[in-house]
Amino acid sequence: xxxxxxxxxxxxxxxxxxxxxxxxxxxxxxxxxxxxxxxxxxxxxxxxxxxxxxxxxxxxxxxxxxxxxxxxxxxxxxxxxxxxxxxxxxxxxxxxxxxxxxxxxxxxxxxxxxxxxxxxxxxxxxxxxxxxxxxxxxxxxxxxxxxxxxxxxxxxxxxxxxxxxxxxxxxxxxxxxxxxxxxxxxxxxxxxxxxxxxxxxxxxxxxxxxxxxxxxxxxxxxxxxxxxxxxxxxxxxxxxxxxxxxxxxxxxxxxxxxxxxxxxxxxxxxxxxxxxxxxxxxxxxxxxxxxxxxxxxxxxxxxxxxxxxxx
Amino acid sequence: xxxxxxxxxxxxxxxxxxxxxxxxxxxxxxxxxxxxxxxxxxxxxxxxxxxxxxxxxxxxxxxxxxxxxxxxxxxxxxxxxxxxxxxxxxxxxxxxxxxxxxxxxxxxxxxxxxxxxxxxxxxxxxxxxxxxxxxxxxxxxxxxxxxxxxxxxxxxxxxxxxxxxxxxxxxxxxxxxxxxxxxxxxxxxxxxxxxxxxxxxxxxxxxxxxxxxxxxxxxxxxxxxxxxxxxxxxxxxxxxxxxxxxxxxxxxxxxxxxxxxxxxxxxxxxxxxxxxxxxxxxxxxxxxxxxxxxxxxxxxxxxxxxxxxxxxxxxxxxxxx
Amino acid sequence: xxxxxxxxxxxxxxxxxxxxxxxxxxxxxxxxxxxxxxxxxxxxxxxxxxxxxxxxxxxxxxxxxxxxxxxxxxxxxxxxxxxxxxxxxxxxxxxxxxxxxxxxxxxxxxxxxxxxxxxxxxxxxxxxxxxxxxxxxxxxxxxxxxxxxxxxxxxxxxxxxxxxxxxxxxxxxxxxxxxxxxxxxxxxxxxxxxxxxxxxxxxxxxxxxxxxxxxxxxxxxxxxxxxxxxxxxxxxxxxxxxxxxxxxxxxxxxxxxxxxxxxxxxxxxxxxxxxxxxxxxx
Numbered sequence: 001x002x003x004x005x006x007x008x009x010x011x012x013x014x015x016x017x018x019x020x021x022x023x024x025x026x027x028x029x030x031x032x033x034x035x036x037x038x039x040x041x042x043x044x045x046x047x048x049x050x051x052x053x054x055x056x057x058x059x060x061x062x063x064x065x066x067x068x069x070x071x072x073x074x075x076x077x078x079x080x081x082x083x084x085x086x087x088x089x090x091x092x093x094x095x096x097x098x099x100x101x102x103x104x105x106x107x108x109x110x111x112x113x114x115x116x117x118x119x120x121x122x123x124x125x126x127x128x129x130x131x132x133x134x135x136x137x138x139x140x141x142x143x144x145x146x147x148x149x150x151x152x153x154x155x156x157x158x159x160x161x162x163x164x165x166x167x168x169x170x171x172x173x174x175x176x177x178x179x180x181x182x183x184x185x186x187x188x189x190x191x192x193x194x195x196x197x198x199x200x201x202x203x204x205x206x207x208x209x210x211x212x213x214x215x216x217x218x219x220x221x222x223x224x225x226x227x228x229x230x231x232x233x234x235x236x237x238x239x240x241x242x243x244x245x246x247x248x249x250x251x252x253x254x255x256x257x258x259x260x261x262x263x264x265x266x267x268x269x270x271x272x273x274x275x276x277x278x279x280x281x282x283x284x285x286x287x288x289x290x291x292x293x294x295x296x297x298x299x300x301x302x303x304x305x306x307x308x309x310x311x
Numbered sequence: 312x313x314x315x316x317x318x319x320x321x322x323x324x325x326x327x328x329x330x331x332x333x334x335x336x337x338x339x340x341x342x343x344x345x346x347x348x349x350x351x352x353x354x355x356x357x358x359x360x361x362x363x364x365x366x367x368x369x370x371x372x373x374x375x376x377x378x379x380x381x382x383x384x385x386x387x388x389x390x391x392x393x394x395x396x397x398x399x400x401x402x403x404x405x406x407x408x409x410x411x412x413x414x415x416x417x418x419x420x421x422x423x424x425x426x427x428x429x430x431x432x433x434x435x436x437x438x439x440x441x442x443x444x445x446x447x448x449x450x451x452x453x454x455x456x457x458x459x460x461x462x463x464x465x466x467x468x469x470x471x472x473x474x475x476x477x478x479x480x481x482x483x484x485x486x487x488x489x490x491x492x493x494x495x496x497x498x499x500x501x502x503x504x505x506x507x508x509x510x511x512x513x514x515x516x517x518x519x520x521x522x523x524x525x526x527x528x529x530x531x532x533x534x535x536x537x538x539x540x541x542x543x544x545x546x547x548x549x550x551x552x553x554x555x556x557x558x559x560x561x562x563x564x565x566x567x568x569x570x571x572x573x574x575x576x577x578x579x580x581x582x583x584x585x586x587x588x589x590x591x592x593x594x595x596x597x598x599x600x601x602x603x604x605x606x607x608x609x610x611x612x613x614x615x616x617x618x619x620x621x622x623x624x625x626x627x628x629x630x631x632x
Numbered sequence: 633x634x635x636x637x638x639x640x641x642x643x644x645x646x647x648x649x650x651x652x653x654x655x656x657x658x659x660x661x662x663x664x665x666x667x668x669x670x671x672x673x674x675x676x677x678x679x680x681x682x683x684x685x686x687x688x689x690x691x692x693x694x695x696x697x698x699x700x701x702x703x704x705x706x707x708x709x710x711x712x713x714x715x716x717x718x719x720x721x722x723x724x725x726x727x728x729x730x731x732x733x734x735x736x737x738x739x740x741x742x743x744x745x746x747x748x749x750x751x752x753x754x755x756x757x758x759x760x761x762x763x764x765x766x767x768x769x770x771x772x773x774x775x776x777x778x779x780x781x782x783x784x785x786x787x788x789x790x791x792x793x794x795x796x797x798x799x800x801x802x803x804x805x806x807x808x809x810x811x812x813x814x815x816x817x818x819x820x821x822x823x824x825x826x827x828x829x830x831x832x833x834x835x836x837x838x839x840x841x842x843x844x845x846x847x848x849x850x851x852x853x854x855x856x857x858x859x860x861x862x863x864x865x866x867x868x869x870x871x872x873x874x875x876x877x878x879x880x881x882x883x884x885x886x887x888x889x890x891x892x893x894x895x896x897x898x899x900x901x902x903x904x905x906x907x908x909x910x911x912x913x914x
Contacts (some may be wrong), residue, residue: 015526019526025431036458039466091350094347107354111353117551117616117620119553119555120556122613123360125364126359198716200824201744201748201775205339230453233454235455239589266457277461288458316793319789323782327777330774335744
């Protein structure tokens with residue numbers, strides 16, 4: 001009765017085929033990345049120059065550059081980080097170290113995971129209503145201003161399509177990512193450290209400030225950098241709030257007009273002329289260089305700063 | 312000696328000036344309050360999103376000068392032509408169909424490849440290979456989506472698709488779908504890998520002890536055991552695909568039409584929103600307001616998908632320990 | 633001594649009046665020497681009752697061991713004495729539990745102040761990922777402001793008290809995680825001593841250590857009882873008989889027998905105690 005026996009060679013064959021399909025799939029991922037990098041490098045390399053980095057946009061491809069979007073990206077990302085990183089860590093601290101297990105906590109947790117699935121363009125619509133227009137509470141044509149428009153500390157209400165509005169928009173987009181990454185960092189801190197600090201008479205906040213936060217910090221920073229690298233590549237929500245496609249100045253204060261690299265890339269990529277495609281590719285190279293340096297910092301932090309928390 | 316030291320430690324410990332319990336309690340309370348407010352901000356965000364979208368969409372459906380627009384005609388209408396012709400039509404189905412077509416193409420591309428790569432990473436790869444591959448995936452995950460859009464427009468369409476068939480136009484659903492697929496590949500891959508690695512080693516050992524090949528173990532033990540995590544990863548990736556904006560805005564085209572032909576151009580919900588917010592449609596106009604109704608539809612679809620992902624993870628998670 | 637005013641309980645040894653756990657045979661006036669006392673103390677995790685009507689008094693400046701098989705409630709009881717059970721939302725208790733007359737089950741009790749008076753050492757050494765100095769200085773800095781010289785002296789005396797000073801005095805600034813397991817546990821004892829507690833709770837402090845480190849910790853415990861009231865939870869009966877003045881035996885959340893250690897080990901009154909200390913079960 002050998003009918004039910006699957007021959008060994010057939011089993012070995014299926015085993016082999018499976019391994020090869022797994023390998024092939026993996027190779028596709030690597031191949032894609034290489035093709036992407038190479039095709040963009042070929043197309044954009046010739047346009048990279050100091051002049052390209054140091055010039056404003058122009059109707060003539062030969063004179064156009066990315067000074068405004070580059071600095072705009074920096075401003076927007078700085079604001080985004082200043083807003084989202086503390087908020088994300090604070091929320092994670094509350095959820096992991098203070099909140100008791102309750103319906104409210106479960107609800108908030110579910111809500112955060114839902115927020116992380118909301119398309120970024122939807123955040124743009126919220127930000128347009130909330131930051132740019134203040135829900136129509138203030139008159140957009142005659143904003144209420146504070147300080148000298150030329151100075152660094154100029155503020156107006158509503159914010160309008162400004163650097164500040166852009167940064168806060170991206171902060172909304174990455175906040176759920178930031179919260180979830182920080183929560184995981186806190187969960188990875190051994191509970192015995194918390195117990196030890198509590199037993200010495202620490203208050204919950206002292207436990208966080210002196211023990212769990214320092215222990216979780218390297219992981220949180222890695223998460224923060226990855227979240228920031230998401231923010232620096234976002235274009236859709238900024239497009240909705242009215243990030244400009246052509247800007248001929250760099251930001252001087254929080255209320256300045258701005259554009260960012262991804263928007264500039266979108267603008268050039270969407271034009272029919274091949275010369276602009278070259279500019280887009282060159283801007284992509286700059287963007288990817290920034291991105292990869294972000295990622296390398298994250299990797300270095302992960303490897304160098306992550307000391308053991310227990311022996 | 313030890314006993315003496317203990318006594319003097321106890322004595323010195325009392326020398327310091329005690330901290331005020333009142334200040335301690337007060338600062339503890341205010342910090343807790345501040346942290347709670349930060350936490351509640353995420354709830355406020357959700358409420359604000361729903362409020363803004365629902366409010367503006369309501370404004371669209373109840374416009375006095377547009378008696379033809381109703382929720383029913385919006386949900387069931389087969390034609391979407393807000394900017395063309397004397398009588399604009401607002402049936403959202405062509406936009407939904409365009410979104411689903413692009414998402415389906417992306418899914419067909421990314422889900423199998425992502426899962427197989429995840430299996431390779433978790434079951435076959437050495438730890439060195441893993442580290443390198445994860446680095447590659449992390450870079451892919453960080454590439455801005457506008458870059459994939461550019462890649463679709465300037466590489467996938469002219470160098471991959473158009474040589475295959477002359478039916479492919481400059482803008483087509485196929486190239487946008489593939490680019491969206493590349494975008495979600497790292498998500499599928501790293502989340503599925505997490506799910507597979509969470510399967511305890513003892514299950515694998517048990518299967519090997521019964522004489523299984525690596526294929527048997529991976530396909531019949533590990534993947535089924537991690538299935539809830541893998542499906543949640545798929546759902547999350549598809550949610551990202553549905554909400555993806557810049558790729559489709561660049562590569563899928565701008566003509567809303569009901570079609571299943573990947574060589575034709577389609578307009579997705581997100582691409583329509585970009586078209587409106589980029590253009591200079593008057594803020595009180597019907598086209599502008601229609602974008603909020605579209606946005607609300609998009610939000611509801613992604614919300615349902617994320618929600619089901621969370622439920623699947625919670626309800627069907629296999630507990631080992 | 634009065635009969636505890638608790639509801640009717642089934643006939644088990646715990647219904648006996650509170651045992652005065654002072655090994656001093658004259659047993660002068662209990663209130664002067666009693667550090668911790670509990671009467672009809674019940675404890676729950678959720679709906680699961682883990683402590684049943686405990687009546688016990690623990691003498692000041694002596695070593696008391698809690699023994700009993702796993703899950704008998706001895707660690708739970710320990711964690712009520714410094715209210716570490718507050719970190720478990722489902723933990724509840726009724727009855728009375730007091731430290732020098734302070735009601736430890738009072739909801740409004742300042743647990744921070746309580747934990748300053750009741751130090752705790754855990755099963756596994758849990759030094760913070762900080763320097764040796766900062767580990768010991770952690771507690772003092774939480775509660776009081778010291779002059780730099782006082783703080784240094786406090787650290788030194790605490791480390792001397794835990795018999796660690798000579799091994800670490802040249803590397804106070806290096807990480808505590810570089811110490812061996814036994815050294816880490818002694819560091820945790822020094823850390824607890826530095827806050828100037830009256831009571832030291834030790835939850836199986838040697839279970840993660842090798843025999844030599846265990847011996848040094850046991851010697852330390854004997855030295856420290858001159859200054860502190862020490863309660864040690866242990867699985868190891870030899871350890872209990874070596875270090876403690878009094879012993880309490882728990883089984884399934886009930887106090888079966890308690891008294892002077894040598895009496896309890898050589899001449900137990902209760903059959904279950906006898907079976908346990910002679911190794912017939914547990």
